[in-house]
């Protein structure tokens with residue numbers, strides 16, 4: 001567990017056992033560093049995490065206070081929903097098309113600001129490889145993919161304490177191919193799969209395309225992942241596969257604790273279920289420590305771990321991978337029947353880029369910039385969003401998850417913003433079920449400027465007008 005998580009957990013305990021009462025002021029950041037021995041940034045992360053969970057609130061410059069509603073947190077009731085005919089592909093298609101409109105401000109995009117991903121060294125290496133005939137020979141790069149690249153990726157798992165050999169890895173065209181092929185390899189039409197209620201739309205799309213029945217479980221309001229609902233779903237339905245995001249979850253942003261990950265692994269084994277883990281934001285934790293993937297907790301090779309370079313070097317690299325273990329062959333079969341292989345040129349350039357430690361330097365810079373930009377958006381929106389809104393802020397990635405006042409329709413907000421050439425991602429894309437749709441995912445990877453400020457003011461005004469019309 002991270003130091004900030006540990007501190008947040010201790011503070012949560014003091015609130016829950018009544019030692020700290022509603023509206024009581026917490027020690028200042030500096031006092032807390034002295035009391036706990038943690039660094040200022042760790043304390044700040046812990047306070048912000050608790051704020052995002054609704055346990056604390058910040059009052060101007062005066063500091064952090066215990067929030068009222070936590071005196072009596074609503075009793076948590078496990079919940080499971082069944083969706084036998086997912087229909088989302090058309091909505092996602094139209095949304096993605098709308099985001100391609102010329103001049104649209106890209107706060108609805110899933111990808112970080114390309115300016116931050118551009119890396120001169122990587123471009124130089126690409127240019128060098130582009131001049132060699134060898135780079136266009138596909139033989140060495142056919143499934144399971146370039147051996148040198150698979151070795152580097154396998155070593156990164158080993159360095160984090162997991163078992164992995166290059167034979168466990170299949171290189172794919174981005175994480176999306178890794179995820180889709182994994183799901184296809186493990187399921188037949190009509191099978192039951194489990195998804196988080198709010199999750200990357202690619203998961204819902206894959207379920208629709210493959211004719212799968214979806215069991216969804218809602219997020220836990222404090223812990224992100226609802227282990228009780230998860231267990232109930234496994235007991236109640238013959239679930240074959242789970243597709244989960246547990247680190248810097250898209251769209252909400254939370255990272256699930258190691259203790260819960262351990263319990264998930266135990267339940268996967270007990271109920272003989274496989275897990276496809278989508279971990280595309282694993283490198284974007286502001287502390288620089290990569291959160292552990294489920295592969296770390298999995299003693300029985302039930303996890304297929306998928307990631308890519310799209311969020312760190314650009315979605316145009318189209319290189320991802322799956323740590324597929326015993327399913328490597330099945331996935332390669334499907335790949336050879338569909339996309340054949342990922343680009344040999346880019347696989348070769350990545351080998352040079354990664355083996356000379358340029359990547360780590362690039363990641364350090366990227367994380368710092370993302371943290372700076374997201375904090376700026378957060379500060380501004382905290383002051384300007386109308387009453388009844390909430391912001392989920394977590395210390396990784398580049399998304400803020402905004403809860404609009406109850407009854408607000410985020411799809412209508414998205415459409416009004418579109419008319420102003422401002423992109424925002426409405427919750428319907430991530431939670432296409434018949435549930436509250438008053439959430440927006442906001443991409444905050446852009447450097448703050450006057451245009452952004454004016455766009456954010458328009459967004460806040462649009463939400464305020466909706467809220468007023470609802471209360472009128």
Ligand SMILES: Cc1ncc(COP(=O)(O)O)c(C=O)c1O
Pocket residue numbers: 110111173174175176177200202245250278280307308309310311315319320
């Ligand atoms: C959560 C999540 N998983 C997977 C993907 C697909 O990533 P890639 O571009 O590597 O295929 C995305 C892309 O937006 C994503 O947001």
